Amino acid sequence: MNMEAMICLILAVFFGIISIIFALLKEKGAILISGFNTMPKEEQEKHDKKKMSIDMRNSLFLWTTILFSGAIFGYFISKYCAIIVIVIWLIVFFKDVHIDAEKAFEKYRIQ
Incomplete structure (x- = not known):
């Protein structure tokens, strides 16, 4: 098997393992999300943890x-296919990365 x-x-x-962990923990899995776990407790309560955990699980499953x-x-075609897929994964990954935690969790805010 080639390195790629x-x-x-x-x-x-x-x-895949992390996706399963999020699926098993359900809304408690939100504490594993980077940036959310560093928020104060009162700020965490203002967000929909269940939706956050489901979205994270789905993203991990997509990856x-x-x-x-x-x-x-x-393995079956060419190592260049693996390289192309890694580039595609990087694009999908960085599309979801936010530098500002407040902006990242804005869509999960409970009104």
Whole structure:
């Protein structure tokens, strides 16, 4: 197995396990989200933890699917397929990254 396909497989397994953890913890999984766990408790209570946890689980599952397909394509077709999939995953990943925690959790604010 080439290195690129192996990287995709390792990341897919890692994100798959974390996705399962979020699925099992349900709304308690929100505390594992970076930025949210550093907010004061009273600020955390103003957010929909269940929706946050579901969205994080779904994002992780999407990443798992993308990277697992990269492992398969990289193994059976070409290592360049795995490289392309890693680039696609990076684009999807950085689309969801927010520097400002308040802006990142704005859509989960309870009215």
